[in-house]
Amino acid sequence: MKIAVCVSHVPDTAAKISIGPDGKNIDPDGVTFVVNPYDEFAIEEALKTREKSGGEVIILSVGSDANKESIRKALAMGADSAVLLKDDSWRDSVAVAGALADEIKNIGAELVFFGKQSVDYDNSIVGQLTAEILGFNCVSVVVSLDINDGKIRAEREIEGGKEVVETSLPAVITAQKGLNEPRYASLKGIMAAKKKTIEEKPAATYENLSEVTEMKRPQVKQPGKIIGTDASAVPELVRLLKEEAKVI
Amino acid sequence: MAKKVLVFLEQRNGSIKNAALQVVKFGAEVASALGMEAEAVTIGNNIDGLSKVGGFGINKVTHYKNELLENYSSSAYSKIVSDFANELGAEIIVISNTALGKDIAPRIAVKTGSAIAVDVVDYKVEGSEIIFTRPVYAGKALTAVKLKPEKKVITIRPNVFNAGEPGSDSAEVVTKEAGELDLREKVIEIKKSEGKLDVAEADKIVSGGRGLKGPENFHLIEELADVIGAAHGASRAVVDAGWRPHSEQVGQTGKTVSPNLYIAVGISGAIQHIAGMRSSKFIVAINKDKDAPIFQIADYGIAGDAFEILPPLISELKRLKEN
Ligand SMILES: Cc1cc2nc3c(=O)[nH]c(=O)nc-3n(C[C@H](O)[C@H](O)[C@H](O)COP(=O)(O)OP(=O)(O)OC[C@H]3O[C@@H](n4cnc5c(N)ncnc54)[C@H](O)[C@@H]3O)c2cc1C
Ligand SMILES: Nc1ncnc2c1ncn2[C@@H]1O[C@H](COP(=O)(O)O)[C@@H](O)[C@H]1O
Numbered sequence: 337m338k339i340a341v342c343v344s345h346v347p348d349t350a351a352k353i354s355i356g357p358d359g360k361n362i363d364p365d366g367v368t369f370v371v372n373p374y375d376e377f378a379i380e381e382a383l384k385t386r387e388k389s390g391g392e393v394i395i396l397s398v399g400s401d402a403n404k405e406s407i408r409k410a411l412a413m414g415a416d417s418a419v420l421l422k423d424d425s426w427r428d429s430v431a432v433a434g435a436l437a438d439e440i441k442n443i444g445a446e447l448v449f450f451g452k453q454s455v456d457y458d459n460s461i462v463g464q465l466t467a468e469i470l471g472f473n474c475v476s477v478v479v480s481l482d483i484n485d486g487k488i489r490a491e492r493e494i495e496g497g498k499e500v501v502e503t504s505l506p507a508v509i510t511a512q513k514g515l516n517e518p519r520y521a522s523l524k525g526i527m528a529a530k531k532k533t534i535e536e537k538p539a540a541t542y543e544n545l546s547e548v549t550e551m552k553r554p555q556v557k558q559p560g561k562i563i564g565t566d567a568s569a570v571p572e573l574v575r576l577l578k579e580e581a582k583v584i
Numbered sequence: 585m586a587k588k589v590l591v592f593l594e595q596r597n598g599s600i601k602n603a604a605l606q607v608v609k610f611g612a613e614v615a616s617a618l619g620m621e622a623e624a625v626t627i628g629n630n631i632d633g634l635s636k637v638g639g640f641g642i643n644k645v646t647h648y649k650n651e652l653l654e655n656y657s658s659s660a661y662s663k664i665v666s667d668f669a670n671e672l673g674a675e676i677i678v679i680s681n682t683a684l685g686k687d688i689a690p691r692i693a694v695k696t697g698s699a700i701a702v703d704v705v706d707y708k709v710e711g712s713e714i715i716f717t718r719p720v721y722a723g724k725a726l727t728a729v730k731l732k733p734e735k736k737v738i739t740i741r742p743n744v745f746n747a748g749e750p751g752s753d754s755a756e757v758v759t760k761e762a763g764e765l766d767l768r769e770k771v772i773e774i775k776k777s778e779g780k781l782d783v784a785e786a787d788k789i790v791s792g793g794r795g796l797k798g799p800e801n802f803h804l805i806e807e808l809a810d811v812i813g814a815a816h817g818a819s820r821a822v823v824d825a826g827w828r829p830h831s832e833q834v835g836q837t838g839k840t841v842s843p844n845l846y847i848a849v850g851i852s853g854a855i856q857h858i859a860g861m862r863s864s865k866f867i868v869a870i871n872k873d874k875d876a877p878i879f880q881i882a883d884y885g886i887a888g889d890a891f892e893i894l895p896p897l898i899s900e901l902k903r904l905k906e907n
Contacts, residue, residue: 349836349856353724362725373837429690430699455836457720457727459702461690464658468694473768474658476687479830491775493831494683496782499656500773513837514830545699549715550728557862560883562874569886570896573868574904576884581866583788583845584812584901 337391337505340445341382341415342436342466344372345399345406346456360548361426371406374451376413376518377511381481382449383414384516389483392416396439398432398539400424411529412521418532419443421539426548429457433465434542440470446506452477453510460510467508475501479514589615590674591642592665593626593634594684598654600626600633603680603785605640605747610740611678612641617709620675624755625668627661627762629654634757639750648762655771662688663766666695674735676714681739682784689739699731702739705863722836722859742785743842744863777831781815788845789864791817791834793857795850795871795890799827804894805849811901817841817861819851835860850890853878870894 347353348368356363371379382393395410395418397403407418421435440448450463460476467474473488479498480491486505491498493512521529563569563576577584591611593604608624615622624637624645634645648664665688669677677692679685681703693700705726706717716729716738731738783789790812792805802816809816818828820835834841836859846864851857853869853876861867862881869882872889879885886893 347721349722349859353721355725360727362721428699430693455722458722460686461693461700461702464687464690465694465700468662468691474687474691475769476658477683492683492687494774495784497774497776497831499771500775501658501769502772503769545732546701547730547732548727549730551720551725552728554719554723554726554862557881559880560867560885562879562885562887564886564888565874566886566888567892567896569888570893570900573884573886573897574900577845577866577868578904581845581883583866584904 337389337447338394338443338445339382339385339391340394340396340440340443340448341375341378341410342448342450342462343375343379343395343397343406343410344451344454344456345369345397345403346372346454349373349455355551355553360551362551369402369405371409372451372454374453374455374511374513377513377515378449378451379410379413379415380516380518381509381511383519385447385483394418394443394445396421396436398423398427398435404534407534408529409521411532412525413519414525417535419535419537422536423539427539427542428544428546429459429462429465430545431542433462433469435539436462437466437469438540440466447483448472448508450508450510452512463508463510470506473503473507475503475507476510477512478509479512481509481515586619586621588672588674589620589622589676589678590669590672591622591624592677592679592685593624593637593645594680594682595626595628595631598628598630598632600631600637601680601682602747603682603742605637606742606745607678607680607740608637608640608642609747610745614676614678614707614714618712618714623672625665627653627664635754636750638753638755640747643753643755644758645755646758646760649759650762650765652765652767653762655774656684657765657767657770658687658691659766659768662691662695664762666692669696677737679737679739681741685739689737693737696735696737697733698735698737699733700737701729701731704738704740705744722856723862724859741842743787777829783815783817783832783834783841784839786815786841787843788812788814789817789834789841789843790814790847790849791819791851792822792828792849793819793851794821796822801891802827804890804898807898808847808894808901811898811905812845814845814847819857848878848882849894851878852876853880
């Protein structure tokens with residue numbers, strides 16, 4: 337079975353974000369980019385699935401040459417091959433999903449892993465969009481997964497608990513933290529990854545349906561008051577919560 | 585005929601969620617700002633109190649009813665909403681950005697050929713155009729987003745738009761048969777987690793971090809949460825250490841919350857933690873390090889030892905509650 341994993345290349349969660357000169361994008365200067373954290377769970381689950389049932393793990397990423405760094409990391413973890421769907425310009429989620437869907441069809445993958453969310457635009461939609469475009473089944477925000485004979489049993493996180501979902505292949509799974517513990521790339525893996533070629537082709541053209549007209553900083557909150565350093569501040573805190581904030 | 589805004593009402597166990605009432609209010613407001621009409625649709629078996637959405641500004645609800653739809657099915661729900669939206673000619677579909685809403689919205693967008701914007705926290709109307717504001721980079725920046733096609737699907741962040749007090753109107757409820765169900769994905773069981781209240785839905789949250797020293801001390805967080813009716817949250821450090829379940833983690837790789845009150849105890853305020861709770865209305869920090877970054881965003885802080893401060897705080901709040 338061919339298993340695809342879609343990987344995005346995003347600013348490190350600790351990065352300071354400043355707005356670029358066009359007022360619509362971030363200024364990438366000095367920002368470290370990494371594999372999207374949720375995509376590491378997706379890669380790990382694909383590798384585990386291959387170890388259990390055989391098959392081939394193919395990494396897909398839409399973006400510029402810079403994405404190769406994250407693709408290499410996925411290869412070093414153990415993926416078999418990778419395709420970079422090249423596009424240097426900004427794409428919205430629908431256009432990303434369109435290009436991914438085309439390539440998934442092209443390679444004939446039956447099982448596709450995504451992260452539940454990219455920590456850049458925090459959309460949480462590319463997996464479901466791609467599934468729907470392909471007519472694949474889809475379970476999002478998955479924390480436990482079991483695939484047997486084409487039948488899928490997945491647990492997805494919801495408010496106050498988990499839903500146990502049954503479906504079947506072909507399917508898209510979006511990975512949530514808790515699904516597994518992503519492995520570290522071994523030295524051998526890193527060396528092997530250097531020898532693997534990353535196939536490059538232009539991402540299929542899809543029109544952006546949305547447009548970012550402005551990016552700005554959120555209002556910074558003024559730090560409030562430190563009302564004390566020990567238990568003697570408790571009555572004042574309670575008073576403020578009751579009378580000023582009116583939250584209790 | 586006026587153009588339509590269609591609001592999707594999420595139910596769990598046969599009751600309409602609070603977040604769904606916020607969507608009703610929001611949908612009604614957007615419709616009136618754009619000179620459109622708003623209607624609502626819901627899916628499930630028996631659902632209580634549907635007519636009360638009238639009080640929040642929408643006077644017609646279509647209920648697709650079927651036993652097999654009591655639990656969520658991504659394929660079935662998204663098909664029903666999409667078919668209904670198409671039948672109605674809806675231009676804007678509004679959904680709450682909950683676990684269910686996040687799952688279903690993109691599928692509806694594809695099925696209806698709509699553009700999509702999720703996790704909307706604000707909007708403005710300029711002439712006949714509507715522009716949505718949504719946070720990106722975990723709230724470190726905000727974007728204004730324009731959706732180009734006429735058809736749009738949006739999800740709104742829970743607890744940002746207030747449902748307010750209901751008026752006295754009651755909505756007309758039309759019950760419909762759902763026709764053939766697309767049950768390719770099916771929820772066969774719901775496993776409730778231990779904690780009573782989920783942080784993502786709570787109006788008040790008390791979170792504990794590594795400053796609590798060990799899992800055995802989290803009863804202090806629980807007691808404080810219990811007196812004020814809050815959910816318990818946690819930092820990633822204590823989740824990774826196995827002191828608390830992942831469902832409690834607040835932050836960039838946990839849950840995004842916007843309660844009225846967020847109390848952070850023994851949490852340093854790392855950028856990834858703040859990302860998940862910065863939009864809380866009132867923030868209280870208790871931390872023994874006066875330079876901890878959490879104080880930068882706290883409205884009220886006590887720069888002291890949690891073990892000295894929590895017990896009297898709990899008893900003071902208990903006393904207040906009893907009087
Ligand atoms: C990719 C990535 C994603 C992440 N996502 C998240 C996320 O979603 N959520 C999250 O929370 N973190 C996240 N983190 C981790 C984050 O960077 C911090 O490591 C974490 O938030 C620290 O948790 P903490 O505040 O409990 O612990 P610490 O940073 O160790 O802080 C403990 C605090 O307790 C105080 N303290 C100690 N003793 C006492 C006492 N007796 N009384 C009062 N105060 C006391 C100390 O002064 C200190 O400020 C992420 C990190 C990465 C790299
Ligand atoms: N440019 C991209 N290339 C490949 N996969 C992507 C891309 N953007 C998003 N994804 C995948 O879609 C998931 C959800 O992203 P998003 O909907 O943007 O939050 C990510 O975790 C990735 O698995």
